[in-house]
Amino acid sequence: MSNYSLTRDQKLEIYYWMRLTRTFDDIAVAYWKQGRGVGGMFSERGHEAISVGTGYALAPEDVVAPLHRDLGCYLLRGLTLRRVFSNLLGRATGTNAGRDANMHGSGDMSLNLVGFISHLPQTVPVALGVAMSFVYRNEPRVAMTYIGDGSTSAGLFHETLNMAAVFNAPLVLIVENNQYAYSTPLVQQMKIPDIATRAAGYGIPGNIVEGNDVEAVYAVTKEAVERARAGGGPTLIEAKTMRMMGHAIHDGAEYVPRELLAEWERKNPVILFEQQLLAQGLTDQEELDEIKHRCEIEVTDAIEYAEKAPLPDPATVEQGVYAE
Numbered sequence: 001m002s003n004y005s006l007t008r009d010q011k012l013e014i015y016y017w018m019r020l021t022r023t024f025d026d027i028a029v030a031y032w033k034q035g036r037g038v039g040g041m042f043s044e045r046g047h048e049a050i051s052v053g054t055g056y057a058l059a060p061e062d063v064v065a066p067l068h069r070d071l072g073c074y075l076l077r078g079l080t081l082r083r084v085f086s087n088l089l090g091r092a093t094g095t096n097a098g099r100d101a102n103m104h105g106s107g108d109m110s111l112n113l114v115g116f117i118s119h120l121p122q123t124v125p126v127a128l129g130v131a132m133s134f135v136y137r138n139e140p141r142v143a144m145t146y147i148g149d150g151s152t153s154a155g156l157f158h159e160t161l162n163m164a165a166v167f168n169a170p171l172v173l174i175v176e177n178n179q180y181a182y183s184t185p186l187v188q189q190m191k192i193p194d195i196a197t198r199a200a201g202y203g204i205p206g207n208i209v210e211g212n213d214v215e216a217v218y219a220v221t222k223e224a225v226e227r228a229r230a231g232g233g234p235t236l237i238e239a240k241t242m243r244m245m246g247h248a249i250h251d252g253a254e255y256v257p258r259e260l261l262a263e264w265e266r267k268n269p270v271i272l273f274e275q276q277l278l279a280q281g282l283t284d285q286e287e288l289d290e291i292k293h294r295c296e297i298e299v300t301d302a303i304e305y306a307e308k309a310p311l312p313d314p315a316t317v318e319q320g321v322y323a324e
């Protein structure tokens with residue numbers, strides 16, 4: 001365990017981002033199940049400790065490229081719920097102005113947030129490019145990105161990690177091992193139980209962390225980020241969790257054993273953190289309930305805003321298109 005400790009205010013801030021993410025997720029899933037959604041919707045249920053704990057370890061000047069289950073990271077970097085829900089409803093006020101009613105492309109470089117590239121794992125070489133730009137400019141900044149367990153089987157993951165290692169790039173790569181890639185369980189994907197062991201093949205540190213424990217996720221990430229910033233090179237962190245719903249909203253995940261889900265529901269990262277905060281004597285149920293209530297108000301506001309927002313003007317269809 002590292003020496004990076006968090007203050008009470010920081011812990012409550014982390015709790016707020018996790019709770020906001022979960023509230024958003026719960027309401028958005030219900031919204032889609034009522035047939036009111038547009039396009040696709042990925043649930044990040046179960047990933048809250050990873051997206052928030054890792055994102056919180058970055059400095060504002062660092063650059064992060066989150067994926068489809070990292071809503072918490074987008075939000076804590078400053079992407080507003082209004083813009084996120086607008087995007088999910090394909091509105092002009094969304095992050096990609098209605099080009100993709102999903103999280104794809106939902107970045108904002110003014111927030112040092114690279115938009116999610118749908119093609120997996122293309123975000124990894126992009127993040128390496130960002131990290132190398134910091135080396136060339138001699139800036140003490142770090143790039144961080146994510147990859148799913150399934151996507152680590154793609155060649156690009158290996159090529160990029162090797163290059164990052166050789167160039168000593170300030171890159172932190174978070175493997176979100178949620179045990180499934182669509183309907184493919186990890187055991188059908190690789191013969192090793194721990195993806196982090198692959199880091200040794202490139203000569204870089206590979207850490208394993210309990211992905212539902214936000215304080216542990218924060219500590220291991222913060223250590224990797226500060227090592228990268230100090231010129232210590234890249235780190236791979238495997239955060240173990242469970243995808244608690246289907247791949248996306250259309251997928252009922254009937255192929256996932258119910259006992260496995262029940263086992264991981266007992267390790268619900270948001271509830272686990274609540275219990276830790278209470279046990280540490282840092283808060284009481286009343287304050288936690290107040291935060292929950294605030295999150296519900298914010299999500300409701302975002303939905304109302306997005307529903308009233310305009311659809312994109314067809315005349316703008318060529319904006320942002322660079323190919324001929």
Ligand SMILES: Cc1ncc(C[n+]2csc(CCOP(=O)(O)OP(=O)(O)O)c2C)c(N)n1
Pocket residue numbers: 069118119120121147148149150151152176178180181182243247
């Ligand atoms: C190159 C490419 N092939 C296929 C897909 C379709 N696809 C989207 S997510 C996904 C599964 C990814 O699994 P994993 O990497 O474990 O991430 P998770 O969704 O579990 O977080 C697939 C096959 C894609 N986006 N890109």
Ligand SMILES: [Mg+2]
Pocket residue numbers: 148149150176177178179180181182243
């Ligand atoms: Mg997966």
